[in-house]
Amino acid sequence: xxxxxxxxxxxxxxxxxxxxxxxxxxxxxxxxxxxxxxxxxxxxxxxxxxxxxxxxxxxxxxxxxxxxxxxxxxxxxxxxxxxxxxxxxxxxxxxxxxxxxxxxxxxxxxxxxxxxxxxxxxxxxxxxxxxxxxxxxxxxxxxxxxxxxxxxxxxxxxxxxxxxxxxxxxxxxxxxxxxxxxxxxxxxxxxxxxxxxxxxxxxxxxxxxxxxxxxxxxxxxxxxxx
Amino acid sequence: xxxxxxxxxxxxxxxxxxxxxxxxxxxxxxxxxxxxxxxxxxxxxxxxxxxxxxxxxxxxxxxxxxxxxxxxxxxxxxxxxxxxxxxxxxxxxxxxxxxxxxxxxxxxxxxxxxxxxxxxxxxxxxxxxxx
Numbered sequence: 130x131x132x133x134x135x136x137x138x139x140x141x142x143x144x145x146x147x148x149x150x151x152x153x154x155x156x157x158x159x160x161x162x163x164x165x166x167x168x169x170x171x172x173x174x175x176x177x178x179x180x181x182x183x184x185x186x187x188x189x190x191x192x193x194x195x196x197x198x199x200x201x202x203x204x205x206x207x208x209x210x211x212x213x214x215x216x217x218x219x220x221x222x223x224x225x226x227x228x229x230x231x232x233x234x235x236x237x238x239x240x241x242x243x244x245x246x247x248x249x250x251x252x253x254x255x256x257x258x259x260x261x262x263x264x265x266x267x268x269x270x271x272x273x274x275x276x277x278x279x280x281x282x283x284x285x286x287x288x289x290x291x292x293x294x295x296x297x298x299x300x301x302x303x304x305x306x307x308x309x310x311x312x313x314x315x316x317x318x319x320x321x322x323x324x325x326x327x328x329x330x331x332x333x334x335x336x337x338x339x340x341x342x343x344x345x346x347x348x349x350x351x352x353x354x355x
Numbered sequence: 356x357x358x359x360x361x362x363x364x365x366x367x368x369x370x371x372x373x374x375x376x377x378x379x380x381x382x383x384x385x386x387x388x389x390x391x392x393x394x395x396x397x398x399x400x401x402x403x404x405x406x407x408x409x410x411x412x413x414x415x416x417x418x419x420x421x422x423x424x425x426x427x428x429x430x431x432x433x434x435x436x437x438x439x440x441x442x443x444x445x446x447x448x449x450x451x452x453x454x455x456x457x458x459x460x461x462x463x464x465x466x467x468x469x470x471x472x473x474x475x476x477x478x479x480x481x482x483x484x485x486x
Contacts, residue, residue, distance in 0.1 A: 140435070140439060141435070144432070144434070144435040144438060147434075161434075162434045162435070163437050163441055166438045167438050167441045167442050167444070170438055170442045171445045174442070174445060175445075181442065181443060181445055181446045188439040191435070191436055191438075191439050192439045193384075194429065195401075195436040195437060195440065196384045196387075196404070197380040197381060197384050197401070198429040198430065198436050199402065199404070200380055200401055200405050200408050201380065201408075201425075201426035201430050202405055202430065203405045203406075203409040204408075204412070204423065205430070206405075207409055207418060208418070210413070216481070218480065218484075219480030219481050219483075219484060220477070222476055222477070223474075223477035223480060226472050226473060227472055227473030230465075230468055231465065231466075231469040234461075234464070234465040234469065235465040238460055238464055238465055239461060244454065248454050248457060249457075255462070258399065258402070260399035260400070260401065261399045264399065268395075272450070274443075275447070275458075277440075277443060277447075278444060278447050278450075278458070279461070281441050282458070282462040283465075283466050286462055286463060290463075290466060290467055291474075294474075298474060298475060300474050300478050302478060304477075304481070305474050305477045305478050306474065308474075308477055309470055309473045309477070312473050313466060313470045313473060316433060316437060317434075317437065319433065320437070323430060323431065323433065324434075330430075338406070341398065341402050345396075345398055
């Protein structure tokens with residue numbers, strides 16, 4: 130009974146601490162609130178000897194709210210609709226290239242190192258948002274839990290690696306970096322854009338939602354071929 | 356003018372509108388989940404909800420203040436809402452360590468490739484459009 134109140138409050142406190150740290154570090158990527166906040170929560174779970182399912186049950190409401198938060202992205206998307214429509218062709222081209230690369234590069238690498246088929250298929254949809262990736266992996270015959278972990282790793286690594294890689298490629302356009310973060314690093318990338326460059330978030334939200342759908346389709350088609 | 360009339364709106368009505376906006380988000384989530392459940396589409400209910408809300412906004416031709424007020428904190432604290440799901444990582448340490456090699460390889464290399472290809476393609480296509 131206490132747990133149902135305590136764990137959401139602990140999560141809130143961990144998040145508040147994480148955001149404070151993030152601000153103090155000058156928005157340093159390694160202080161990303163999802164990373165430090167999750168680390169704090171996992172540490173608390175370990176210290177108190179609480180199993181994850183107990184915590185998951187207690188934080189049901191918070192987890193459910195992530196759904197409406199994704200739906201809320203329609204608002205910035207709508208605001209930028211005219212601009213996005215004008216750039217429809219370049220954006221769709223980048224979506225096609227990026228979405229295919231994410232799935233095919235993962236499958237190719239997994240195949241090259243001789244990973245079992247079910248592992249390869251679990252990792253394939255890892256650039257999509259978690260619910261989409263888990264559903265796609267399950268339908269393709271993979272392990273949803275492994276897909277969820279790959280999604281987290283990709284979101285965090287994509288967000289960490291995006292800025293240095295784009296600097297090296299000499300790409301400075303904020304719209305390009307927002308779209309890339311949304312496509313490659315789903316909700317974690319979008320959250321990063323919201324915190325650093327909120328005016329370009331429509332590009333990130335568009336990339337995340339389009340790539341969610343594209344990944345599901347590509348994985349379904351590729352599985353039929355394999 | 357518009358701001359003045361908004362300030363005069365009675366508090367009760369405003370609260371009702373906020374409640375309606377929150378209920379709309381909840382309803383869209385439920386509708387999206389229901390559609391996914393019945394059709395078996397490999398998309399999540401919230402992405403369907405996003406597309407439906409976008410369609411509604413296009414039909415209405417503007418974002419109502421109440422919806423703006425409800426969605427702003429959700430968007431600002433998206434990372435908070437992700438923490439409980441990401442913490443599930445602690446469950447799968449065993450599964451992860453068995454496939455650690457391919458996991459790390461694809462997480463780093465495929466992600467770098469995805470970021471590079473997406474950004475490069477978009478930059479190229481945008482530049483061709485606006486020389």
